[in-house]
Amino acid sequence: MIPGKFDYFAPQTLDEAVSLLSKNPDAKILSGGQSLIPLMKLRFASPAVLIDINRIPNLDYIQEADGSLRIGALVREADLEKSDVIKKKFPIVFDTAQVIADPLVRNRATICGNVAHADPANDHPATMIALNAQFVTKGPKGQRTVAAQDFFTGLFTTALEADEILTEIRIPTPPERSGGAYIKLERKVGDFATAAVAAQLTLDASGNCSYVGIGLTNAGLTPVNARKASQFLTGKKPDAKNIAEAAKLAVEESEPRADFRGPAEYKRDLIRVLTIRALNRAVERASGKGGN
Amino acid sequence: MSTHQVKLKVNGAERSAEVESRLLLVHLIREVLGLTGTHIGCDTTHCGACTVLLNGKPVKSCTVFAVQADGQDVMTVEGLEQDGKFHPVQEGFREEHGLQCGYCTPGMLMTGTALLKENSNPSELDIRKAISGNLCRCTGYVNIVKSIQYAANKLRQGA
Numbered sequence: 215m216i217p218g219k220f221d222y223f224a225p226q227t228l229d230e231a232v233s234l235l236s237k238n239p240d241a242k243i244l245s246g247g248q249s250l251i252p253l254m255k256l257r258f259a260s261p262a263v264l265i266d267i268n269r270i271p272n273l274d275y276i277q278e279a280d281g282s283l284r285i286g287a288l289v290r291e292a293d294l295e296k297s298d299v300i301k302k303k304f305p306i307v308f309d310t311a312q313v314i315a316d317p318l319v320r321n322r323a324t325i326c327g328n329v330a331h332a333d334p335a336n337d338h339p340a341t342m343i344a345l346n347a348q349f350v351t352k353g354p355k356g357q358r359t360v361a362a363q364d365f366f367t368g369l370f371t372t373a374l375e376a377d378e379i380l381t382e383i384r385i386p387t388p389p390e391r392s393g394g395a396y397i398k399l400e401r402k403v404g405d406f407a408t409a410a411v412a413a414q415l416t417l418d419a420s421g422n423c424s425y426v427g428i429g430l431t432n433a434g435l436t437p438v439n440a441r442k443a444s445q446f447l448t449g450k451k452p453d454a455k456n457i458a459e460a461a462k463l464a465v466e467e468s469e470p471r472a473d474f475r476g477p478a479e480y481k482r483d484l485i486r487v488l489t490i491r492a493l494n495r496a497v498e499r500a501s502g503k504g505g506n
Numbered sequence: 507m508s509t510h511q512v513k514l515k516v517n518g519a520e521r522s523a524e525v526e527s528r529l530l531l532v533h534l535i536r537e538v539l540g541l542t543g544t545h546i547g548c549d550t551t552h553c554g555a556c557t558v559l560l561n562g563k564p565v566k567s568c569t570v571f572a573v574q575a576d577g578q579d580v581m582t583v584e585g586l587e588q589d590g591k592f593h594p595v596q597e598g599f600r601e602e603h604g605l606q607c608g609y610c611t612p613g614m615l616m617t618g619t620a621l622l623k624e625n626s627n628p629s630e631l632d633i634r635k636a637i638s639g640n641l642c643r644c645t646g647y648v649n650i651v652k653s654i655q656y657a658a659n660k661l662r663q664g665a
Contacts, residue, residue, distance in 0.1 A: 215549050219507035222527035222573055244571075251569045252551050254528075264527070266574060292563075316639025318554055318617065321563045322570065403638040404552060 217254035224266040228273075228352055228381060231265050236354045236377040238263040243379055245287060246323035248315065249331045267379070276300065278387060282348075285383040291320035291328075304385065305499060306394030306414055310341045313396070316404045329365070330380045332372045332436070335406035339366055339437035340429030341396050344412040347385045353378035366436040388425075392416040393499025397492045398431065399484060401475065407432045408475040409484045411464070413492035415452065417500045423447050428460070428493075432475075433468035433485055440464040443489065452497045461489035512576040516541070517585030525572045532556045534572035535582055543583040543612050547641070554640035557613035558582050564620040566639070583612035586619065594657040595619050604653030606644035613640045618654040626662055628654070 221238075225231040235241055241263035244250060253259040267273065273288035276297050283304060285294075294300050294311035301308050314320060314328070314337050328338040329349065342349075342362035349360045353375055360373045367373055374380060388394070394414035398407045410431035418424040426447045430438035443464040450456045470481035513522040516539060523538045535541050535558065547555030549568050556567045559581040586593035595618045598604060605611045614637060621628055621636040628636070633651050642650060 216530075217528045220527055221508045222510065222571070224573075244574075247571070247574075248551065248569055251530075251571070255530075255549070255568075264571075266571075268574060315551075316554075317636055318557060318564050318566050318639035319551060319569075321560075321565050 215255040217251070218257060218260040220254075220261055221263045222266065223263065224269045226269060226271075228267075228270055228379065231267055231270065231379060232352055232354055232377065234263070234265050235379065238265075239376060241265050243267055243330070245327040246290065247327075248319045248323040249327065249333065249336075273381070278303070281387050283385040283387060285325055285385070287324065287326045287379070287381050289325055291315075291323045291325065292317070294325060295320065303387065304345075304394075306341055306345065306396050306412060306496075307385070309394075309396035310337045310412065313337060313398045313400065313410075319404075326380045326383060329362075329383065330372060330374060332366055332370050333406075334366075334369065334434060334436050335432045336437070337396070337398065337407065337410060337431055340410065340412040340431040341394075341414075342383065342385075343429035343437060343439045344394060344414040344427035345385050345388075346414075346427055347383055349380055350382040350384060351375075351378040352381045357381075359384070363439050369435045371436075388414070389416055391418075391500050391502075392425070393496045393501070394427075395492045395495035395499065397488050397495065399488065406475075409433055409470060409481050409488060411485065411488040411492040413489065413496045415447070415493070415496050415500055417452075417497070422449055422451050424449075426460075428464055428489065430464065430468050430485060430489075433470045433481070435469070438468055440467045440489070442467055447493075452493060457490055457493045457497075460493065461486045464489045510573045510576065512573055514575045514577065515579045517581055523572075527571065527573055529572040530568055531558070531560075531570040531572045531575050531580075532567040534575070535567060535580070538572075541582050541584050545609055545612055547609065547613075552641065553610070554613040554617065554637075555610055557616045557640060559616055559620055562620065562623065564617045581616070583615055586615060593619065594660040595622065595654065597660065598653035598656035599650075602649050602652040602656050604646070604650045606642075606646050610640055610642045610644075614642070614650055618657065621654065622658055622661055626658060628658060630655070 242261040398410035412429040416425040428440035545555040547553035
């Protein structure tokens, strides 16, 4: 399958990329290309211009500084899997990266692209919501920051303006006694999630949850922020009864649709079960049990 | 639509071509450079038959534009054999019956080669994870795993 015709630019700086983007309203940013190129081959996308950011230096950093983890626009999924700081301090991000597509795709695919593409079936958005991450964007008017929880505005639609690039993800470093997990059910390697749940929490000195974030994958037209479930569990002990109640609330916030991966009713129950499992694993990790 | 002059290293040799921006790397390799060992299978980023090493990393060449390979280093299955001698991974596939119809084999060989460069002593699980983006429709995975283990042993013995 051959994509439609397009003009190709490979800028050397972010400023140049932004300027190209503002001059070409029908342009798309090419980073890993593992979603965009298949869509172009199927002619679901026919951008007139591609702006390839792969030749811009110094965008492949994973750095922890000033209380947050910063991930640059050209960090590949495979880089996340190999990063010690991700494995040790952000196991939920490691969980997420390693279940995306397959290892060959993960050598190209980027986390920022996964987020900016805003497919409700993509895995990182739910995790970014659970972690309360911030997205740094750059446009002709300068830099701004958008919370993951406000970023996904519709199906394949985000708070990014047409002339803005997502340049960095910032994840607040969780305090002591924090843990998170991403649990995905997929029919086979490389498939999108039938459903998946990201859960991140922090325990206070008495063992109650001082922070809870829950995000759902492929559970609606956008990545779902399970706000009610998170709010319910905040301030409470994450025991079996409270976790079961939070999972029930998460189901109420989801709107999965029937497709070849299963009927909606099945998916709702799956979201309930995966929410319980993700919260349980998050609690284990927050309590320093069961490793990462 | 733009066209671009690209220069890249393929199996150690400098190659150049004028390409349309929309030309996929796999088509550059097969149709422009004439290296037909790299196969096109699903053409939808699933099967891995088109796997090549881009700067040493296995990628699906149906999902990279040729122009993106400008200035880069590409290795295809034709680059494995050296001086008429099989690469240990190729030898493994012959010794352990790692191929049936052979369609997925070039991709499997490239992924196997890349794995052994990173991990000289992979477990069965490591191998199965590494090749999880390469589909064998003959379902001959048991022998494919054995073939890569054969190569790992041979490479560790300093072949």
